[in-house]
Amino acid sequence: MTNVLDRIKAYKLEEVAARKAQRPLAEVEAAAKSASPVRDFEGALRRKVSEGRYALIAEVKKASPSKGLIRADFEPADLAAQYERGGATCLSVLTDAPSFQGHEDYLVAARSAVSLPVLRKDFMYDPWQVAEARALGADCILIIMASVSESQATELEDAARAWGMSALIEVHDGQELDRALMLQSGLIGINNRNLKTFETSLDVTRDLGARVGGERLLVSESGMATREDLAKLSGYGARTFLIGESLMRKEDVEAATRNLLSDPVPA
Numbered sequence: 001m002t003n004v005l006d007r008i009k010a011y012k013l014e015e016v017a018a019r020k021a022q023r024p025l026a027e028v029e030a031a032a033k034s035a036s037p038v039r040d041f042e043g044a045l046r047r048k049v050s051e052g053r054y055a056l057i058a059e060v061k062k063a064s065p066s067k068g069l070i071r072a073d074f075e076p077a078d079l080a081a082q083y084e085r086g087g088a089t090c091l092s093v094l095t096d097a098p099s100f101q102g103h104e105d106y107l108v109a110a111r112s113a114v115s116l117p118v119l120r121k122d123f124m125y126d127p128w129q130v131a132e133a134r135a136l137g138a139d140c141i142l143i144i145m146a147s148v149s150e151s152q153a154t155e156l157e158d159a160a161r162a163w164g165m166s167a168l169i170e171v172h173d174g175q176e177l178d179r180a181l182m183l184q185s186g187l188i189g190i191n192n193r194n195l196k197t198f199e200t201s202l203d204v205t206r207d208l209g210a211r212v213g214g215e216r217l218l219v220s221e222s223g224m225a226t227r228e229d230l231a232k233l234s235g236y237g238a239r240t241f242l243i244g245e246s247l248m249r250k251e252d253v254e255a256a257t258r259n260l261l262s263d264p265v266p267a
């Protein structure tokens with residue numbers, strides 16, 4: 001039986017094949033070479049954490065497969081600016097249309113409105129997409145270990161590095177983490193949401209967090225809404241968080257972001 005992630009992968013491969021047929025790699029690479037210079041995504045997160053503060057990757061997210069429409073009043077540039085004023089360190093912008101009502105233009109608009117580094121949040125399978133992400137201005141890509149082989153992950157990571165971008169390697173269980181730790185990237189995202197069932201629990205970060213040690217920066221992703229959630233996850237070793245829905249549902253996104261980040265990191 002297929003799950004949501006399989007269905008997304010099936011249409012995304014078709015979408016990418018169609019885009020590649022319309023726009024050859026050489027053309028995308030030329031656009032990527034003349035794109036706005038890369039902002040250091042991983043470096044910004046590490047700097048914030050080294051200052052003893054929480055680092056937030058704030059997500060510009062209109063809708064999702066698990067929740068449907070999250071925010072009807074959706075202005076990516078305004079939301080990005082509110083996140084920046086509220087204290088976010090980086091942004092994540094969903095560009096997938098069929099499942100998230102995202103768009104490439106949202107990334108371009110959001111990034112132009114701020115000085116923060118931006119993650120292109122999409123389902124990546126082909127280095128062509130990495131070049132396309134850079135051409136749009138993205139500073140980081142996402143690699144979802146549940147949806148790619150080792151060789152695909154390595155190829156995507158190599159492409160990101162060649163463009164000077166960061167790569168966030170996302171896992172949800174121990175086997176995916178084993179595979180992620182074979183890669184080079186310094187950013188390991190533990191997704192508290194199972195993308196096949198949508199079951200979400202912060203215990204996933206508790207159970208896997210201790211294995212993301214040493215040189216790697218642990219990013220806890222999904223399902224967080226309160227300052228207490230951040231304090232709890234901090235106890236599991238996470239100081240960096242990727243949060244979308246709970247902030248997108250707030251009328252005053254700037255105030256909600258500031259409030260979420262207002263507690264000191266527990267000693």
Ligand SMILES: O=C(O)c1ccccc1NCC(=O)[C@H](O)[C@H](O)COP(=O)(O)O
Nearest residue numbers: 064065066195221222223242243244245
């Ligand atoms: O959010 C979903 O329903 C979803 C479904 C299938 C694949 C990916 C999905 N979300 C991507 C994410 O990882 C989240 O948008 C991100 O971590 C923020 O999560 P949240 O704070 O819970 O919106």
